[in-house]
Amino acid sequence: MATRKTTRTRMTKTAAADDSSRTSSSVDEMLLAALERGDDSFQTGRYLATFKEGAMDAGAKPFAAAQGMRVADARDFDNQAVAMEDVAGADAVVFPAIGVALIGGDAARSRGMTAAAEVAPDSNIASIDPEYFVFSNSVADQYFRTLDIGTGSPNPGEYLRGFLRAAETIARDLGGLAPAPASQSEEQALALGATWGLIACKVPPSSLSGSGIKVAVLDTGLDLGHPDFAGRTIVSATFVGQPVQDLHSHGTHCIGTSCGTKSPAGSTPRYGIAYRAAIYAGKVLSNSGSSVGGSVLAGMNWAIANKCDVISMSLGSQSPVQPYYTAAGQSALNNGLLMIAASGNAGAATGAPANSPTIMSVAAVDTNLIPATFSNFGKVEISGPGVNIYSSVPRPTRYGFKSGTSMATPHVAGCAALWAETAAALRGMALWNKLRQTAKPLSSPASRVGSGLVQAP
């Protein structure tokens, strides 16, 4: 497996010749291209042409002939289920059932068929609009909320919000969506200037910043261009054959909690703990959220080679103790480093690697400091806030909520960096013991919450 190491610089724009907005482009390709061009518009670069009623009855051929395009017709696929990767080479795909055609960015621009162009009155096209990315409901909602906050300009999210509401309603009718979670904790956070998790861990009153401490986060990478990480020391490496740039969101969320900024822009509450720590972003999980071959171990090896004082791993599998994870955790301790891992969300016995005796296992508690129902139990050393956690996510969304022991773990990692900053002797096993000794005792059994809730110095 190839290992690609990069020190941090903002991603450079690649040649425009590489058209990422073809009809067959994957969402990942288009998202990466949007991030590279610094585009916060939510647009994919492709266009949607809506036909006048009845104009498409004759099918794709007249449209194709008029525009000189290579056109794929949804009716050529079984049940009109178009597999987008199978339309490579087509300039446009027509969907006769809804009277809409999806047009590739280059094909549309070269024919003047963009949203800005006037549609001729005698045309059989009613309108041409940009295509937008569609994100899962909670993060998109959050994005629209941030658009409302602190910007004096007219809200560009209004149309999209309406569109999203409609899409959500349809999805819910089809039984695909759970009801939206309550946002009480978010209102609380806005009022107090910090997330509930940071407040519970006594982070805001702490004078420490993690300065001089290296924190490795082995996850899905980081949005390297996220404005909240501008100016930070970031060392990154990928072990999955994909760029470090996080197209998943899990890694950016975890790094946000452990190492995010003290003062996010506008009225965004503080969500990050060790705001001056050096960030080591190791991409050991692909953009689909899974490890590739031995990527997790390769990332652990890299973090130890770089002498990262704290190694945070919000990942795992529901499996018994793995001898290799135990050995890797021991290597870290032998080097004066500490591995911290999420116990898991199966509501069952702690998974690997957190179940190894040499790796600190973190359980999740909610705002009432009660263990989350999903939080794994048994081998648990300590707890962290892990329900409705607000942190950074990749642009253009920027912020969002997630739940899991994955979110509890970076609270422990961030506090560990603060403790490590207080004394050079607090490393490895000494740091492990300090975190446990200073945890806030909770009323739940140790098998659920370990020594209690992690606390900042």
Add this chain to the structure above:
Amino acid sequence: MATKKKDWVVTTSGDRPLEEVANELRKSGFKVGEVLHEIGMITGEGEDEVAEKLRKVKGVTDVSANVGADVGPPGSTDTW
């Protein structure tokens, strides 16, 4: 008939140079992925029969199938 190839993690005792162990694993038919010096491990691919051979190599303390790890699909609010 040979079984399907799997991802394995070979843990070593540290008594022998890791590259030397890696070479011996290769001779046993193991497709070495990475040699991880900091943690004394070698990852790679091979059939069950190959893994069984690796266990007999001097300096090898454990050969386990790699269980992998994940955090669920992109954009999900509930994770690992």
